[in-house]
Every structure is written in structure tokens, then in C-alpha cells.
Amino acid sequence: MSEARITHVGGPTTLIEVDGWSLLTDPTFDPPGRRYTFGWGTASRKLAGPAIGAGDLPPIDAVLLTHDQHADNLDDAGRALLPSVGAVITTAAGAVRLGGGAVGLRPWSVHTLRRRGRPPLEIVATPCRHGPPLSGRITGDVIGFALRWPGQEHGALWITGDSVLYGGIRQVGVQLDVGTVLLHLGGVQFGVSGPLRYTMTGADGVELCSLMKPRTVVPVHYEGWSHFRQGRDGIEQAFAAAGPELTWLDPGTPGSVSV
Incomplete structure (x- = not known):
């Protein structure tokens, strides 16, 4: 049976280890307490630090940076980590900003990691919309990542990225067979924009999972920041009412997932 080892570091940050590959998503390693501005009058305070430090990571083959x-x-500590990793894979616009050989992908484009002695690992960029319609000029480009490699038994491992529920992200279930999903939730809102949301809620996650029926659903991006408006309790309530069962990872403790 093929397995991946996933460690939830905090917020959207996860360490994914599979078939000799070590991948890190959205690196955030700053200590808690600081307030960060996101532009257009939005801001958030970091409430919790990472469950493991950047210095405790194994050598990282690639950072999968949704934006x-x-x-x-x-964050700053995550940005400082980028020069030491094997590859940085992100949005096309983000790759230009970061420089240093970062790989930029647009939705549905593919990049393959290859190294002698390991199976090739295919990374498919998937669509995201980080807010309501027409918000892209304010929030900027975001992508998700679907990971495929030889020997998978249950379909792709998909990192949704920060997105609301909309047609583009629903299309992932049509285009791909998804076995495991790292589901970015949190129901992000800001006072300046009232009821508008910038990531999915638990109810959105239930609807999305009902379309693609993944074997394993791992919630991330729901704790540790003041702009996350729905935490674990609200997510559990939504999924308890309509399923599927969730796989919760204790931050800092690796969990094994059948893939």
C-alpha cells in the first residue's frame, strides 16, 4: 500500500513526504504576535507559531507556493527559506516577483520533478479564486497543486490553495481523480469588506468533496491567524451533518495517509 506522510506545521503550511520526495507547502515560520497588512485596508495578526521550526525540516526538494x-x-521566515530548497513552484506572476529560478505555473499547466532513484512526481496547477467575483485584481493570482506519481492507488493528492467555492475549483473534480485533499478553509473575512469571504467555509468544503468524493480529507488553513473566521469546531459541525469523515492532523505530528 502506498502512503504519504503529512505533517501540519500550521495555517496552510504542510510537509509532504512520499517516495523519497520532501515537499513543503506555503512556508510560514514567523513567531506569533505580529500584525501583517495585505493591502486595500485588510490586515491580520498571527496568533500561533509553527509547530516545528524551519531548522527542523528535512532537505526540501520543492516548495509548493500557492501565492x-x-x-x-x-511570511518573512518562509521567504528566507526559499533559496535553500531544490525548487520553488508558484504562480506565473509570483515566479517573476520571486526570481531565482522559481517555476511559474498557470492553471492546468504541469511541471514534473525528476531525480535519479525516485519516481517522477507530476505537479498539476489547479484553479483558484481568492475571493468574490472580480476580486482577482485586488487579491492577486493563486493556484492549487495536484500531485501524481507512479504507484498511486487512490488518485491525486490535491492541495486546494486559498479559494472560494466557484466553477474553476469545481472543475478539478471533473478533470482529475482526487484521492486525498488538503482543504484550505477558514472562511476568511475582513472588516473592511463586510460579509465577503476569501476562502471556503466548512459548508463549502462539504459541497466540494461531494463532487469529487476523495478518500481522505485533511483540513488546513483554519487556525493561527485573526482573519480566519471559522475554526475546527465550525468545520466539524458542517462535515458531521453531511460528511465525509475528516482526517485531522495534530500540528507537528506526522500522519500517514494511504495514497
């Missing part, structure tokens, strides 16, 4: 423009997905 570089918001500190809850790439």
Missing part, C-alpha cells in the same frame, strides 16, 4: 503576496502563505 507569494500574502504573509499567511509566505
Whole structure:
């Protein structure tokens, strides 16, 4: 049986280890307490630090960076880590901003990691919309990542990225067979924009999972920041009412997932 080891570091940050590959998503390693501005009158305070430090990570083959423009997905300590990793894979616009050979992908484009002695690991960029319709000029580009490699038994491992529920992200279930999903939730809101949301709620996650029926659902991006408006309790209530069962990872403790 093929397995991946996933460690939830905090917020959107996870360490994914599979078949010799070590991948890190959205690195955030700053200590708690600081307030970060996101532009257009929005801001958030980091409430919790990482469950493991950047210095405790194994050598990282690739950082999968859903977007570089918001500190809850790439903070200062995470940014300082980037030059030491094998590859940085992010949005096309983000790759230009970061430089240093970062790989920029647009939705549905593919990048493959190759190294002798390991199976090739295919990374498919998936669509995201980080807010309501027409918000892209304010929030910027975001992508998700679907990971595929030889020997998978249950379908792709998909990192949704920061997105609301909309047609583009629903299309992932049509285009791909998804076995495991790292589901970015949190129901992000800001006072300046009232009831508008910038990431999915638990109810949105239930609807999305009902379309693609993944084997394993791992919630991330729901704790540790003041702009996350729905935490674990609200997510559990939504999924308890309509399923599927959730796999919760204790931050800092690796969990094994059948893939």
C-alpha cells in the first residue's frame, strides 16, 4: 500500500513526504504576535507559531507556493527559506516577483520533478479564486497543486490553495481523480469588506468533496491567524451533518495517509 506522510506545521503550511520526495507547502515560520497588512485596508495578526521550526525540516526538494503576496502563505521566515530548497513552484506572476529560478505555473499547466532513484512526481496547477467575483485584481493570482506519481492507488493528492467555492475549483473534480485533499478553509473575512469571504467555509468544503468524493480529507488553513473566521469546531459541525469523515492532523505530528 502506498502512503504519504503529512505533517501540519500550521495555517496552510504542510510537509509532504512520499517516495523519497520532501515537499513543503506555503512556508510560514514567523513567531506569533505580529500584525501583517495585505493591502486595500485588510490586515491580520498571527496568533500561533509553527509547530516545528524551519531548522527542523528535512532537505526540501520543492516548495509548493500557492501565492507569494500574502504573509499567511509566505511570511518573512518562509521567504528566507526559499533559496535553500531544490525548487520553488508558484504562480506565473509570483515566479517573476520571486526570481531565482522559481517555476511559474498557470492553471492546468504541469511541471514534473525528476531525480535519479525516485519516481517522477507530476505537479498539476489547479484553479483558484481568492475571493468574490472580480476580486482577482485586488487579491492577486493563486493556484492549487495536484500531485501524481507512479504507484498511486487512490488518485491525486490535491492541495486546494486559498479559494472560494466557484466553477474553476469545481472543475478539478471533473478533470482529475482526487484521492486525498488538503482543504484550505477558514472562511476568511475582513472588516473592511463586510460579509465577503476569501476562502471556503466548512459548508463549502462539504459541497466540494461531494463532487469529487476523495478518500481522505485533511483540513488546513483554519487556525493561527485573526482573519480566519471559522475554526475546527465550525468545520466539524458542517462535515458531521453531511460528511465525509475528516482526517485531522495534530500540528507537528506526522500522519500517514494511504495514497
